[in-house]
Amino acid sequence: MGVGFFRDADWLGPRRARGYLWLLALLNLASIVLLTGTSNGGIDRHGLLLGSDFLSFWTTGGMLQVQENIYDPAAHFAAQQAFFVQEGAHTAFFYPPPFLLICYLLGFLPYFPALAVWLLATGAVYFATVRLWLRRSGIRWSALLILAAFPPVVITVTHGQTSFLVAALLGLGVLLARAHPLLAGICFGLATIKPQLGILIPLVLLVTGEWRVIAAAAVTAVLLGLAATAAFDPAVWLDWIAVSETAQAAMTGGLIGFGKMQSPFAAAMLLGASPQFAYTVQGLVSLAVTGALCRAAWRKSFSPALGAAMLAGAPLATPFVFDYDLVLLAFPLIWLTGSGFRRWEKLIAAGAFIAAAFARPLAMSFSIPIMPLVLAAFFIVITRRALDESNDRSPAPSPRIRSGARLDAEPSSA
Template identity: 50%
Template sequence: MSVNVIRTAPWLNKERVRGYLFIAAAANIALIIWLLATARAGVDRNGFLIGTDFISFWTSGRMLLAGQNVYDMAAHIATQQQYFKAADGFTAFFYPPTFLPFVAPLGVLGYFPALAVWIALGGGLYLAAVRGWIGQVGAGAPLWLLALAFPPVAITITHGQTSFLLAALLGGGALLVRDRPVAAGICFGLATIKPQFGLLIPIVLLLTGQWRAIVSAGVTALALAAISTLAFGTAIWADWLAISDQAGAAMATGAVGYGKMMSAFAGVKMLGGTTAAAYAVQAAVSLAVVATLIAVAFRRTYDLGIGALMLAGAPLATPFVLDYDLVILAFPLLWLAAQPDRDWQRIAILLAFATPIFARPLALATGVPVMPFAMAALFAVVARAIIAERREASPT
C-alpha cells in the first residue's frame, strides 16, 4: 500500500465506513451478549464479576450508608469481599470526596440493579451530549449506530466505569461554552470527580476569555466539595489525601497494569523505561498539548473546534488514562469528520476510532503501546484542521 493511499485513504468512503460501523456494532453487541450468556451467578468465564470496576463504587455506596470510611483500605477490601472475592485481589477506590455524592445512592440497591441504573443513567447522559454535538456538526450515520460501533462504549459498559458520566460532563460543557457559559461551567465543575481529565479546561477558558464559565465552574466545584464535606465530614479530605500517595505508587509500580493504561507514561514504562523517564516523556507530551492549545486558542473566540481540540488533548495530557476513558474521543471525532477532507484526516479518524478495541490486548500480549500514537495523531490532525479552516476563512 503506497503512502499516497494511506494519506488520502480513498477506500474509506461513506458507504464502506457505514458498513464497517455495522460490523463493529454487531461485534460489540455479540461480545456483551456472549459475556452475559456465559456468566455463572454474575461471574464471567475469566472469574471476573460482571461490571468489574463497578464493585468499588457500589461498595463505597454501601459503606457510606453504613457510616464507614471508604478510604480505610482494609475496611473497603473487607466490605467488598463480603460480596465478591476476586481471584486477583480487589478493586481500589481512589476517587476524591467530590465523587462520594454520586456513589452514595448506589448502596441503596443490590449490586446488579445498581450496575444497571449506573450504566443507563451515565449512558443516557453521554448519548445526550453526543446528540448535541451531532446537532452542531452533523453526522453521516445515526446516533445509535455510532454509539454501538464505538469500541470504548462497549468497554465502558463491561467495566461499569465512570467514563460515560465524565465524558457527558466534559463533552456537554465543551458544547455549551459559547451559548450557555454558566451551564458549561456547572458541567466542568461537576467533572472534578475525575480531575486529571480537566487539566486543559481552565487553560482554554482563560485563553478564550470565558469568564462566566470560569466563575461558574469554580463555584460548582466548591459547592460540590461543600456538599461532600457536610454529608461525610471534614475528615474525609484528610483520609483521601492519605491514600493519594498509594494511588500514585500504584500507577508508577504498574499495579494497575501498564498494558491497561493508554498514556505516554505507561508506554515508556511498558517499553522498559524508568519511572523518571516515563514522567519526563509524559511531561513533554503534556507541555506539547498545552503549547498547541495556546497557539490555537490565544485571543480567539471560543468555538467547537477549540472544544474538540481540548477534548482530544485531555487523555494525552494525563499519565493515568485507560481504554474506557476514551469514550471522550467521540466528540473530537465527530467534529473532525464534519470538516473538509484533508490528507491524513481519514486515517487519523480510523485509528482513533478503532485502536481502542485492540490497544489493551496488544499491549498486554506484546508490550507494544499503540494508543498514545493514535491519540497524538488525532490531536495533531484536529489542530491542523482548525488552523486550515482559519487560513481559508481569512481574506487573501
Template identity: 50%
Template structure:
C-alpha cells in the same frame, strides 16, 4: 490515498456493522458464560463498579469510605475478589455520586448506573450532532465504538465524565453558565481537566470560569457537609497508594493509554517515563495555549481539548477514550482533509486492538494515535484575531 476516498459512506457502514457485531457478540458471550454474576475469568460483572457500590453502602451506613479494610469487607460480602480488590481512589467530590448506588443490590445498581450515565453520554453526542448539523446513525456508532463496550464491562464512570466534559466544552460559547456548571461537576475526575483552565482563561471565557468554580466549590461543600471534613484527610492519605499503584503497574500498563504507561510498558524506568510524560504534557498544554490565545472559543478548540486530555495526564485507561468520540465526530462533520479519513478510521478502531497488542506484544499505540488526532485538529484552529 491522501483523500481516503475508498472509505466512502457505504464502506464505513459495512465496517461499522462488523465492529458493532464483534462488540455485541463479545458482550453476549461474556454474559452467557458467566455464572452467578461472575465471568469465566473469575471476575464479577462490572469489576470496577464494585468499589463505587461498596463506597455507597459505606456512606449509607455512616462508615469511612476510604477505610480500605472496611471497603474490602463490604465488597467481599458480594464477591471475594481473588488476589486483591477494586480499590477506591476517587476524590471526595465523587462521594455524592456513589451515595445512591448503595441503595440497591449490586446488579440492580450497576444496571441503573450504566443506563443513566450512558443516556447522559448519548445526550452529549446528540448536542454535537445537532449543532454541527451532521447526520449519523448514533446506535451504530455506539455499538461499533469499543470504549462504549469497555465502559460497560468495567462498570466505569467514563459515560458520566465524557458527557460532562464533552457537552460542557461544546456549550462554552452557546450556554456559558451551563457549560461551567457541567465542567465543575466533572472535577471528580480531575486528571482530565489539566487543559481546560488554559483554554478558558486564554479565550476570556469568564462566565464559564465563574460557573465552573462555583459548581466545583458547591460539589466540595455538599460532600464535606454530608460526609464530614475528615474524608479529605482520609483520601489524601490514600493518594500515595494510588500513585504507587500507577507507577508499579499494579493497574496494568497495557490497559492505560498515556505516554507514561507506554514508556513503562516498553521497559523504561519510572524516572524516564515521567520525564517523557512531562514533555508530552507541556507540549499539549503549549498547543492548547497557542490555539486559544486571541482566537476566542471555537468548536475546534473544544475538540482539541478533548483529544489532548489523555495525552496531558499520566493516568488514563482505554475506557476513557470515550472522550475521543467528540473530536472524531467534529472532524467528520466539518469534512475530511488530507489523510484525516484514514487517521480517524485508525483512531476509531485502535481502542479494540490497543490493549491486546500491549498485553501480547508490549507495543503501546494509543499515545501515537492520540497525537495524530491532535495534529489533525491543530490544523483546523481558526485564524488568530487581528
C-alpha cells in the same frame, strides 16, 4: 497500492464506512451477549464479576451508609471481598469526595440492579450529548449505530465505569460554552469528579477569556465539595489526599498494570523505562499539548474547534488514563467528520476510532503500546484544524488535498 491509498483513503467512503460500523456494532453486541450469556451467577467465564470496576463504586456506597472509611484500602478491600471473593482481586477507589454523593445513592440498591441503573442513566446522558454534537456538526448518521460500533463504549459497559458521565459533562460544556456560559461552567464543575481528564479546561478557558464559564465552574466545584464535606465530614478530604499518595505509588509500581493504561507514562514503563524517565516523557508530552493548545487559543474566542482540540488532548495530558476513558474522543471525531477531511486525516480518524479495541490486548500480551501514538497523531490533526479555523484561514487547501470530504456525505456513485 500507492501512497494515495492511505493519504486520501478514498476507499473509506460513506457506504463502506457505514458497513464497517455495522460490523463493529455486531461484534461489540456479540461480545456483550457472550460475556453475559456464559456467566454464572454474575461471574463471567474468566471468574470475574460482571461490571468489574463498578464493584468499587457500589461498595463505597454501602460503606458510606454504615459510616466506614472508604479511603482505607484495607477496609475497602474487605468490603469488596464480603460481596465477591477472588484471590488478589481488588478495585481501588481513588475518586475525590464529591463523587461520594453519587456512590451513596448507588448503595441503596443491590449490586446488579445498581449496575443496570448506573449504565442506563450515564449511557443515556452520553448518548444525548453525542446526538447533540452530531446535530451541531450537520451529520445525519445514527448516534446509536456510531456508539454501538465505538470500542470504548463496550469497554465502559463491561467495566461499569464513570466514563459516560464524565465525557458527557465535558462534551456538553464545550458545546454550551459560547451560548450558555453558566450552564457550561456547571458541566465543567461537575466533571471534577474525575479531575485528571479536565486539567486542560482551565488553561483553554483562561486563554480565551471565558470568565463566566470559569466562574460558574469554580462555584459549582466549590459547592460540590461543600456538599460532600457536609455529608461525609471534613476529614474525608484528608483521607482522600492520603489515598491519592497510595494511588501514585500503585501506578508507579505497576500494581494497576501498565498494559491497561494508555498514557505516554504507561507506554514508557511498559517498554522498560525507569519511573523518572517515564515521568519525564509524560511531562514533555503534557507540555507539548499545553503549548499547542495555547498557540491555537491565543487571542481567540472559544469555539467548538478549540473545544475538540482540548478534548482530544485530554488523554495525552495525564498519566492516569484507561481505554474506557477514550469515549471522550467521540466528540472531536464528530467535529472532524463534520468539518471534512484533508490528507491523512481520514485514516488517522479511523485509527483513533478503532484503536481502543486493540490497545489493551497488544499492550498486555506483547508489550506494544500503540495508543499514545494514535492519540498524538489525532491531537495534531485536530489542533492544526483548530488553529486554521481560529486564524480564519480558508478551508480549501491546495488542489492536491481533498478538503471538505465528509464521511457522512453520500457519494454520487458506489
